[in-house]
Amino acid sequence: MSEVQVQNNYKLSSKNLDVTYVNNKTGAEVTALQNINLDIEEGEFICIVGPSGCGKTTFLNTVAGLIKPSSGSLWLENKQVEGPGQDRAMVFQTPSLFPWRTVMDNVMYGVEIQKRVSAETKKRAQEYINMVGLKGFEHHYPHELSGGMQQRVNLARALTVEPSLLLLDEPFSALDAQTREFMQKELLRIWSETKKTSLFITHQIDEAIYLADRVFVFGARPGRVVDIIDVNIPRPRDLDIKRNPEFLRLMDHIWSIIEKESTKQGFE
Ligand SMILES: Nc1ncnc2c1ncn2[C@@H]1O[C@H](COP(=O)(O)OP(=O)(O)OP(=O)(O)O)[C@@H](O)[C@H]1O
Numbered sequence: 001m002s003e004v005q006v007q008n009n010y011k012l013s014s015k016n017l018d019v020t021y022v023n024n025k026t027g028a029e030v031t032a033l034q035n036i037n038l039d040i041e042e043g044e045f046i047c048i049v050g051p052s053g054c055g056k057t058t059f060l061n062t063v064a065g066l067i068k069p070s071s072g073s074l075w076l077e078n079k080q081v082e083g084p085g086q087d088r089a090m091v092f093q094t095p096s097l098f099p100w101r102t103v104m105d106n107v108m109y110g111v112e113i114q115k116r117v118s119a120e121t122k123k124r125a126q127e128y129i130n131m132v133g134l135k136g137f138e139h140h141y142p143h144e145l146s147g148g149m150q151q152r153v154n155l156a157r158a159l160t161v162e163p164s165l166l167l168l169d170e171p172f173s174a175l176d177a178q179t180r181e182f183m184q185k186e187l188l189r190i191w192s193e194t195k196k197t198s199l200f201i202t203h204q205i206d207e208a209i210y211l212a213d214r215v216f217v218f219g220a221r222p223g224r225v226v227d228i229i230d231v232n233i234p235r236p237r238d239l240d241i242k243r244n245p246e247f248l249r250l251m252d253h254i255w256s257i258i259e260k261e262s263t264k265q266g267f268e
């Protein structure tokens, strides 16, 4: 262990985290994340927003254990993250389903690679298929499903491994606007049933505010946390909260920070 952590009750803690990419051929360095200090509570829904290239995916991949910090550390339930593990599951932008597998077999894939196929995990897979609204589609193939339904399969697959942390990287960005809003509402319903600590990346500010307990705003070059916004809008949340004055105030606030950051980066 590179560092001794003071015991705390946070689900996830990032301490002075830096990530630098080094190009193998040229040796050129890109500092993707600099000095990220964040604490996340058990059961929180966190959204991360920020301009393109500010290190959101890098942060999620580091939490997933796919990227090693260049310095600093990450702690999951007071244990240092040193690689991937069964306690974390990712949902990516594209559903990445196997076309030759049925919905059930795609959902079981996560537990299959963890060698945890059993009557119990099959039962659980069915429960999550029901929860994401795909009851009756167990034996369908991905090409028979809409984009939103495919993303539900992806979500059910992640939930079936029963991770203690759910990592979602722009999971709805490939969906049309209406399906996307519907999926946001569905995700909140599923989250309220499972209470899984979730880290959700999005480019859409309204999506972040609608879903999150707190929104982390990342700034660019190098990626760092520029603001943390508490969303004090009561739950359960209906989609019409997007017209509520507090919601619009938070939209304006986050938008102005991101605009400033994007301008700094030269994305005017
Ligand atoms: N494998 C890599 N090798 C070198 N540089 C990388 C690598 N992956 C990302 N980067 C760089 O690190 C920075 C952060 O990238 P990252 O993908 O984390 O940003 P992001 O916030 O997720 O962007 P987007 O919103 O476009 O998805 C960028 O400057 C990017 O070019």
Ligand SMILES: [Mg+2]
Pocket: 056, 057, 058
């Ligand atoms: Mg990204």
